[in-house]
Amino acid sequence: PKYKVFPPDPFFTKYAAVYWQPNVITDERGEAKVKFSVPSGLDSIEVRIEGISKDGQIFLENNKVKILH
DSSP states (O other), X not given: XXXXXOTTSHHHHHHOOOOXXXXXXXXXXXXXXXXXXXXXXOSEEEEEXXXXXXXXXXXXXXXXXXXXX
């Protein structure tokens, strides 16, 4: 991604967003793993997940994810 505010800036830590449109395929339990890079110095990020299942169900979920160092 290209940023107008770069990672060292405090505004980046508080407000930066990355739009990512993956094609995630879940396993038989409906789970999948994804990986992406985040700036150093963060202990958590807020993640918003939205989409449509194969059977047309719309889902939206907001989570705070702890970053393991």
